[in-house]
Amino acid sequence: MNFIKKSPWILHYDGSSCNGCDIEVLASLTPLYDVERFGIINTGNPKHADILLITGSVNEQNIPVVKQLYEQMAEPKAVVAVGICATSGGIFAECYNVVGGVDKVLSVDVYVPGCAARPEAVIDGVVKALGILEQKQKRMRKRKYR
Amino acid sequence: MGNRTVIPFGPQHPVLPEPIHLDLMLEDERVVEAIPRIGYIHRGLEKLVEKKDFQQYTYVAERICGICSFMHGMGYCMTIESIMDIKIPERAEFLRTIWAELSRMHSHLLWLGLSADAFGFESLHMHTWRLREQVLDIFEETTGGRVIFSVCEIGGVRKDISPETLDKIDRILTDMEKELKEITHVFLSDSSVKYRTKGIGVLSKQAAFDLGAVGPMAKASGIKRDLRTQGYAAYGKLKFEPIIETDGDSYARTSVRIKEVFQAVDLIKQAIAIIPEGGINVKVTGNPNGEYFTRVEQPRGSAMYYVKASGSKFLDRFRVRTPTFANVPALLETLKGCSLADVPILILTIDPCISCTER
Numbered sequence: 001m002n003f004i005k006k007s008p009w010i011l012h013y014d015g016s017s018c019n020g021c022d023i024e025v026l027a028s029l030t031p032l033y034d035v036e037r038f039g040i041i042n043t044g045n046p047k048h049a050d051i052l053l054i055t056g057s058v059n060e061q062n063i064p065v066v067k068q069l070y071e072q073m074a075e076p077k078a079v080v081a082v083g084i085c086a087t088s089g090g091i092f093a094e095c096y097n098v099v100g101g102v103d104k105v106l107s108v109d110v111y112v113p114g115c116a117a118r119p120e121a122v123i124d125g126v127v128k129a130l131g132i133l134e135q136k137q138k139r140m141r142k143r144k145y146r
Numbered sequence: 147m148g149n150r151t152v153i154p155f156g157p158q159h160p161v162l163p164e165p166i167h168l169d170l171m172l173e174d175e176r177v178v179e180a181i182p183r184i185g186y187i188h189r190g191l192e193k194l195v196e197k198k199d200f201q202q203y204t205y206v207a208e209r210i211c212g213i214c215s216f217m218h219g220m221g222y223c224m225t226i227e228s229i230m231d232i233k234i235p236e237r238a239e240f241l242r243t244i245w246a247e248l249s250r251m252h253s254h255l256l257w258l259g260l261s262a263d264a265f266g267f268e269s270l271h272m273h274t275w276r277l278r279e280q281v282l283d284i285f286e287e288t289t290g291g292r293v294i295f296s297v298c299e300i301g302g303v304r305k306d307i308s309p310e311t312l313d314k315i316d317r318i319l320t321d322m323e324k325e326l327k328e329i330t331h332v333f334l335s336d337s338s339v340k341y342r343t344k345g346i347g348v349l350s351k352q353a354a355f356d357l358g359a360v361g362p363m364a365k366a367s368g369i370k371r372d373l374r375t376q377g378y379a380a381y382g383k384l385k386f387e388p389i390i391e392t393d394g395d396s397y398a399r400t401s402v403r404i405k406e407v408f409q410a411v412d413l414i415k416q417a418i419a420i421i422p423e424g425g426i427n428v429k430v431t432g433n434p435n436g437e438y439f440t441r442v443e444q445p446r447g448s449a450m451y452y453v454k455a456s457g458s459k460f461l462d463r464f465r466v467r468t469p470t471f472a473n474v475p476a477l478l479e480t481l482k483g484c485s486l487a488d489v490p491i492l493i494l495t496i497d498p499c500i501s502c503t504e505r
Binding site: 013014016017020026027030046092096 | 157158159161163164165186187188190191193194197198209210211212213215256259272276279282292294499504
């Protein structure tokens with residue numbers, strides 16, 4: 001992909017992460033990495049968002065919150081699991097209050113590895129999700145005109 | 147008296163990087179009471195000591211929180227070292243101090259940026275985070291990681307910093323100081339920033355003492371409590387004075403944190419000037435047996451670590467009490483009587499680290 005056709009808005013939710021990935025997600029928005037120059041904005045409103053970025057694993061208390069946020073987002077939408085905790089539970093997988101990766105609740109489109117995931121990796125994940133968003137949109141159009 | 151309304155705040159809110167839920171009881175625009183609900187990021191990592199042995203647990207301790215990760219690792223290692231009666235090399239003590247103070251700088255700059263974002267000063271937020279990246283670059287060069295380093299181990303540290311790199315750090319910090327002065331000047335003297343912070347969320351000295359506030363929260367209310375004066379790691383060999391403000395409002399708390407950034411720069415320079423030669427770690431044999439209690443001054447205040455071991459590879463009990471946990475009652479006190487629009491800045495003013503609080 002040489003240019004981006006769309007500037008996705010991001011909704012960030014912290015599952016039960018240790019903060020490491022959260023501050024790296026924020027770091028990718030600030031001057032050194034600066035994805036805002038491509039129009040990628042961290043929004044607080046799920047209705048405005050295209051991509052749901054989740055850091056950290058899910059537990060019984062935040063499963064309803066994650067589901068509710070996802071359901072509020074408009075189609076097409078993608079889910080990016082940032083960091084090893086969001087992927088599988090990571091170092092906390094054996095903890096009693098950790099259900100597991102985000103894929104236990106939602107269908108995840110992109111997994112970003114790392115503990116903590118580096119901003120470069122987070123940006124890569126978002127770019128990948130952008131491609132998936134495009135495919136989803138094409139599929140939606142097909143369904144519409146059938 | 148107006149009608150009472152309950153407004154839910156969080157768990158997902160633009161101003162909060164982490165989830166915490168508050169029920170705000172409002173009378174018109176005034177907050178009468180705030181009821182917190184936590185538990186969104188509880189993992190139960192204290193119980194993990196039963197599944198990971200005490201050496202492996204260093205990595206878990208570092209992941210209690212990603213912002214003060216180094217200090218959590220250091221606190222845990224110090225506790226185990228005290229139980230096992232290990233004397234770590236002096237150079238390791240100094241290296242730990244340097245990394246700890248760099249962590250303090252990065253944490254306070256992060257907070258300053260977030261608070262600028264909370265009162266709507268976007269460009270100030272970006273500039274603070276730009277400066278913070280320089281600290282992260284030092285981390286990356288010396289440890290290999292940006293936020294989680296895994297450089298502290300039981301018996302010392304895992305990596306050494308060469309004299310050339312130490313000189314370089316000194317130079318970077320000297321350059322940074324000038325830029326820091328420029329940015330912090332805005333926080334302390336810009337009239338619109340002052341309007342948002344001066345006289346907002348006042349916590350009296352007595353209230354701060356009674357509610358057990360720690361760190362910048364207590365220092366801004368005039369309580370002189372800084373655990374670094376105990377002299378753990380290399381702090382005993384460095385000269386510094388705890389920073390105190392007396393107003394107890396958001397402005398005073400900002401000011402304490404800004405002064406601590408400059409203090410950290412000074413402490414790192416002092417440490418670089420007198421760091422001794424020598425090894426960086428000692429070999430650890432056997433298993434810990436006994437119990438110990440350590441206190442460490444983190445960017446957010448005092449953190450306490452308790453370990454109980456009975457001679458096996460696995461610890462019996464690990465307990466950590468983190469600064470944000472101690473500051474939540476003080477936050478609820480400051481929220482009483484404030485206007486709804488000031489709630490985000492007041493929540494940020496305690497520098498909340500929810501993943502520490504809930505572990």
